[in-house]
Amino acid sequence: MNTKSLKVHVEDAVANVQMDHGEVNLLTNEFILELQHIIAELNKDERIKVVIFRSMNQHFFSAHLDLNVINHEKKGIAGTKNFMNLIEDTKNMRAITFAIVDGIARGGGNEFVMACDIAYGTENAVFAQPEINTNIPPGGQGTVQAALRLGRTRALEFLLTGTDMDAPTAERFGYITRYIPSNAIEQTLQQVVTPLTFLDQRNIDMIKELVDLAIKDEKAAIKLERKMFTERAGEGKTQYLIEKLLEHGAQTSREIQIKELLADVVAEVTQGISLTK
Numbered sequence: 001m002n003t004k005s006l007k008v009h010v011e012d013a014v015a016n017v018q019m020d021h022g023e024v025n026l027l028t029n030e031f032i033l034e035l036q037h038i039i040a041e042l043n044k045d046e047r048i049k050v051v052i053f054r055s056m057n058q059h060f061f062s063a064h065l066d067l068n069v070i071n072h073e074k075k076g077i078a079g080t081k082n083f084m085n086l087i088e089d090t091k092n093m094r095a096i097t098f099a100i101v102d103g104i105a106r107g108g109g110n111e112f113v114m115a116c117d118i119a120y121g122t123e124n125a126v127f128a129q130p131e132i133n134t135n136i137p138p139g140g141q142g143t144v145q146a147a148l149r150l151g152r153t154r155a156l157e158f159l160l161t162g163t164d165m166d167a168p169t170a171e172r173f174g175y176i177t178r179y180i181p182s183n184a185i186e187q188t189l190q191q192v193v194t195p196l197t198f199l200d201q202r203n204i205d206m207i208k209e210l211v212d213l214a215i216k217d218e219k220a221a222i223k224l225e226r227k228m229f230t231e232r233a234g235e236g237k238t239q240y241l242i243e244k245l246l247e248h249g250a251q252t253s254r255e256i257q258i259k260e261l262l263a264d265v266v267a268e269v270t271q272g273i274s275l276t277k
Helices: 029-044 074-091 108-115 142-150 152-161 167-172 182-196 201-216 218-233 236-247 253-269
Strands: 006-011 014-019 050-055 060-062 096-101 104-106 118-121 126-128
Touching: 006 029, 014 029, 029 074, 050 060, 050 182, 060 108, 074 108, 096 108, 096 182, 104 108, 108 126, 108 142, 118 167, 118 182, 126 167, 142 152, 201 218, 236 253
Parallel strands: 014 050, 050 096, 060 104, 096 118, 104 126
Antiparallel strands: 006 014
């Protein structure tokens, strides 16, 4: 599954994708097509629940979209279209996607990060949309994501100045998921990712659908959530899991250590026990 600029390692329902393209991980058309190919291949693998995107570059997650494709020439139009499609492809991945930013993510590189479900930034990370300096808006939904995540006034400042935002600020403003020191990234990933690998794909799909709808239409999301809750409550799997939770001490003082309680249930359920609706 590897390509010229991407190395993919799959283990225990988790795919680690390492990016290494040129001096700054520039989003050239060639690199964009490689990313689209890998995303398509990962989507075909039903084992994969989590995809983690990282950079092997010491300084850059991804500098930005290749400036040479920003023109009205045929090749440039194809490149920008592929980039816009890449952002949609990333947003629509079946797995839960993580971007681990330990360097610079500007322009298209930042938009790729924003297309992932979860974004962690270290002390080395910066995020920016500097397109205004070249007389254009962001082309990969950067304006939209800034408005949704930052609110109007902060989005205006971020987009009109084009200046870098560090990870602690980005976390405080709700632009990224979390600021995590680089020496704590692996431990954090282990804590967060491991439980995700035990989820059914239909449950990942369900939560993604509800959250995405809630951002667009609160009333519609409430209606769908109620419908899903009622339907899922009647499934045999739901009743089985509730039974196991109660057997292991749910609704007792054992819930003080809820992580241990849930881990015991997961351990029992995953020991070859068949769950049916």
